[in-house]
Amino acid sequence: MDDVTLARLLHVLAIVHWIGGVFFVTAVVLPSVRRLAEAEKRAATFEEIEGRFAPQAKVSVTLAGLTGFYMTWKLDAWYRFAQADHWWMHAMVAVWAIFTVVLFVAEPLFLHDWFRARAARDPEDTFAFVQRAHAILLTVSLIAIAGAVAGAHGWFFF
Numbered sequence: 325m326d327d328v329t330l331a332r333l334l335h336v337l338a339i340v341h342w343i344g345g346v347f348f349v350t351a352v353v354l355p356s357v358r359r360l361a362e363a364e365k366r367a368a369t370f371e372e373i374e375g376r377f378a379p380q381a382k383v384s385v386t387l388a389g390l391t392g393f394y395m396t397w398k399l400d401a402w403y404r405f406a407q408a409d410h411w412w413m414h415a416m417v418a419v420w421a422i423f424t425v426v427l428f429v430a431e432p433l434f435l436h437d438w439f440r441a442r443a444a445r446d447p448e449d450t451f452a453f454v455q456r457a458h459a460i461l462l463t464v465s466l467i468a469i470a471g472a473v474a475g476a477h478g479w480f481f482f
Contacts, residue, residue, distance in 0.1 A: 332391070335388055335392055338383075354370070357369050371439075378427065378431065381427060410475060412472045415464075415468035418464075418468070419468045423461075
């Protein structure tokens with residue numbers, strides 16, 4: 325196995341873990357937590373579950389970024405960013421950048437405090453907002469994945 329194949333293998337595994345976790349949180353955890361009878365416990369329950377996944381997601385997002393950059397560098401694929409039929413390269417970088425900012429900047433600096441304060445005031449609206457935000461991020465992520473897989477196999481949508 326050469327280094328690019330190893331990088332691609334690690335890249336795909338990192339993304340399966342990361343976006344699979346986002347899918348699980350969006351489709352299973354948030355709806356389940358929202359159905360809890362006691363609104364006061366929702367934020368704590370969600371943060372406890374999400375708190376176990378966040379460190380794992382940080383590792384996966386970092387690994388996906390490093391391996392993606394490595395493959396682009398090693399294959400000298402920078403030109404793809406200048407071609408419309410490789411739109412998925414931009415999509416992958418954008419999704420990675422959004423999650424990197426959320427996990428490494430927003431959550432530690434203010435997102436947890438904002439979530440707790442808002443959930444204490446209005447748990448229904450807060451969880452509806454969080455679930456919508458997760459659904460949007462998941463949808464954008466799945467579009468990027470679909471584009472990358474199709475593009476890697478020569479189907480460019482254009």
